Amino acid sequence: MEILMSITVGVLFMVATYLMLSRSIFRIVMGLVIISHGAHLLILTMGGLQNGMPPLLGQEAANYTDPLPQALILTAIVISFGLTAFVLVLAYRTYDAHKTDDLDQLRGTSDE
Amino acid sequence: MNNIVILPIVIPFLTGALLVLFPKYVMIQRLLSVLSFLAVMGTAVHLLQQVGGEGIQILNLGGWEAPFGIVLVADTFSLLLVITSCIVALGCLIYSFQSIEWERERFYYYAFIQFLITGVNGSFLTGDIFNLFVFFEVMLLASYVLLSLGGLKKQLRAGIMYVLINIVSSMLFIVAVAYLYAVTGTLNMAHLSVRVAEAGQPDLLTAIALLFLVIFAVKSALLFFYWLPESYSAPPTAISALFAGLLTKVGVYAIFRMFTLIFYHEPGITHSVIAWMAGLTMILGSIGAVAYGNIQKVLAYNIVIAIGFIVIGIAVFQEAALTGAIYYLIHDMVVKTLLFLLGGAMVGLVGTYQLKEMSGMIRNHPYLGWMFFIASFALVGVPPLSGFFGKLLVLQGTLETQFYVLGVIGLLSSLAVLYSTMKIFMNGFWGENQLSKEDEKTSTHGLLLPCTLLICVSLFLGIGVEWVNPYVAAAASDLMNPAVYIEAVLGPA
Numbered sequence: 001m002e003i004l005m006s007i008t009v010g011v012l013f014m015v016a017t018y019l020m021l022s023r024s025i026f027r028i029v030m031g032l033v034i035i036s037h038g039a040h041l042l043i044l045t046m047g048g049l050q051n052g053m054p055p056l057l058g059q060e061a062a063n064y065t066d067p068l069p070q071a072l073i074l075t076a077i078v079i080s081f082g083l084t085a086f087v088l089v090l091a092y093r094t095y096d097a098h099k100t101d102d103l104d105q106l107r108g109t110s111d112e
Numbered sequence: 113m114n115n116i117v118i119l120p121i122v123i124p125f126l127t128g129a130l131l132v133l134f135p136k137y138v139m140i141q142r143l144l145s146v147l148s149f150l151a152v153m154g155t156a157v158h159l160l161q162q163v164g165g166e167g168i169q170i171l172n173l174g175g176w177e178a179p180f181g182i183v184l185v186a187d188t189f190s191l192l193l194v195i196t197s198c199i200v201a202l203g204c205l206i207y208s209f210q211s212i213e214w215e216r217e218r219f220y221y222y223a224f225i226q227f228l229i230t231g232v233n234g235s236f237l238t239g240d241i242f243n244l245f246v247f248f249e250v251m252l253l254a255s256y257v258l259l260s261l262g263g264l265k266k267q268l269r270a271g272i273m274y275v276l277i278n279i280v281s282s283m284l285f286i287v288a289v290a291y292l293y294a295v296t297g298t299l300n301m302a303h304l305s306v307r308v309a310e311a312g313q314p315d316l317l318t319a320i321a322l323l324f325l326v327i328f329a330v331k332s333a334l335l336f337f338y339w340l341p342e343s344y345s346a347p348p349t350a351i352s353a354l355f356a357g358l359l360t361k362v363g364v365y366a367i368f369r370m371f372t373l374i375f376y377h378e379p380g381i382t383h384s385v386i387a388w389m390a391g392l393t394m395i396l397g398s399i400g401a402v403a404y405g406n407i408q409k410v411l412a413y414n415i416v417i418a419i420g421f422i423v424i425g426i427a428v429f430q431e432a433a434l435t436g437a438i439y440y441l442i443h444d445m446v447v448k449t450l451l452f453l454l455g456g457a458m459v460g461l462v463g464t465y466q467l468k469e470m471s472g473m474i475r476n477h478p479y480l481g482w483m484f485f486i487a488s489f490a491l492v493g494v495p496p497l498s499g500f501f502g503k504l505l506v507l508q509g510t511l512e513t514q515f516y517v518l519g520v521i522g523l524l525s526s527l528a529v530l531y532s533t534m535k536i537f538m539n540g541f542w543g544e545n546q547l548s549k550e551d552e553k554t555s556t557h558g559l560l561l562p563c564t565l566l567i568c569v570s571l572f573l574g575i576g577v578e579w580v581n582p583y584v585a586a587a588a589s590d591l592m593n594p595a596v597y598i599e600a601v602l603g604p605a
Contacts, residue, residue, distance in 0.1 A: 039286040046294035
């Protein structure tokens with residue numbers, strides 16, 4: 001199972017890298033969203049995917065899944081959520097001010 | 113257990129939250145911001161005295177014992193940096209009273225400065241690696257907002273680049289934490305250090321160490337500095353000076369912490385990679401600093417050179433060099449901010465960044481000119497001033513450990529620093545005075561006060577070496593002996 005997840009994460013990182021190397025800001029933001037998915041799945045995988053009950057004490061099971069990676073992911077998710085929201089608005093404002101979302105045309109001008 | 117350890121994080125955080133409530137009352141915002149930094153500085157100095165007397169102070173948050181809960185650790189190194197960052201932030205804050213337009217001031221400017229300092233102090237004090245990530249994000253989010261606040265075209269353009277590079281490195285940080293957790297099963301730095309030492313740092317952990325090195329190198333502009341000159345020249349002076357003094361230095365702190373506390377078992381690999389990166393950073397930074405004729409670009413490349421120089425201390429990994437590097441780190445935070453503030457005042461007067469278009473300012477602004485002169489000599493490391501002692505010790509360390517090439521590059525980069533800052537001084541202050549009082553775009557009224565404050569700190573660091581040195585030496589000796597840190601956090605083994 002871990003191997004399958006590793007391959008999935010690898011594919012996500014690959015797609016994200018490809019998108020982030022493109023010229024359109026929107027595709028780059030999509031790349032950021034996908035790389036954060038990859039990173040979060042990686043934490044889950046690296047914490048171990050052995051069978052166990054959800055980490056709720058009321059389940060009274062013999063073994064539970066590791067609760068720590070889940071807490072880490074939850075924290076990382078809200079952080080990347082905030083970042084994504086900020087980047088989207090920043091991209092929108094940049095588009096508004098520069099009238100382009102092409103990074104090649106966002107270079108510095110000669111008078112600066 | 114010492115509850116005061118959390119105050120340097122909580123005071124700016126609560127002040128920031130309070131300032132959000134009344135953005136239009138600028139005078140109260142200013143007053144509260146200054147009081148907050150003074151309070152943080154007071155607690156940090158108090159803590160420093162306690163650490164001197166009783167050893168490293170820790171706080172187990174929520175009363176959970178060390179490897180299971182989050183622990184805050186105040187050792188001499190982190191406290192020195194907390195104090196310095198407060199001084200720097202105070203300087204930039206007072207500078208922004210005069211220089212920041214009211215449109216920015218009324219849009220939560222002071223609140224975000226407080227949040228930035230929350231993140232910086234949190235990064236210095238935390239003893240947990242995921243918590244370090246969170247505090248990095250607190251700091252970076254505040255810096256994204258401060259960078260793009262105002263929404264000028266060039267700010268938006270630089271903002272996009274800066275945010276993208278930092279999000280990518282943050283995602284790598286998460287990935288590195290995930291790998292580290294999979295190998296060691298813990299996130300507490302002291303406990304990590306124990307586990308890594310037990311495992312003897314096999315190749316897998318060395319690979320993770322190099323991943324961390326890449327992440328913190330991006331954050332601290334060590335070798336991967338291509339994002340820095342553009343983004344630091346976009347925001348107003350007070351903000352770019354704050355960034356110059358603080359942001360990259362937090363990355364340097366993280367490198368110091370990781371490679372003295374946790375990954376110190378394979379210096380043949382990790383520390384020689386750091387040595388290469390430091391050398392290349394100094395060379396490339398020097399080329400940039402010499403090449404440009406734009407004040408902010410020259411100063412931005414000087415940040416890069418200094419980062420390379422500080423990191424020599426870790427590459428050499430020897431007590432004298434480490435002492436010198438910490439001393440130089442503290443000095444550089446103060447002086448780099450000072451130079452950015454003075455450069456900003458010059459740019460404000462002339463209304464352009466180009467050195468070609470300014471000259472002879474010393475006629476009307478002798479005080480500004482001589483302060484810039486002293487600050488650049490301090491940066492280069494001319495003996496009575498603050499940069500000398502750090503450079504001397506670092507170079508001594510490189511000689512003792514036979515890192516001759518690094519030492520020579522360090523010395524030559526000092527020449528590049530001298531040339532580039534003197535280029536600004538001679539172009540801007542000497543020569544024919546083209547600028548009469550009436551032509552000046554802004555006045556320096558109120559801008560020189562914070563610069564005077566910072567230059568006094570710098571002079572004190574230079575002349576009062578005897579007084580500062582015990583603290584710096586204690587910080588370096590703690591870094592060289594991770595057992596002290598581990599025992600403070602996890603209890604005697």
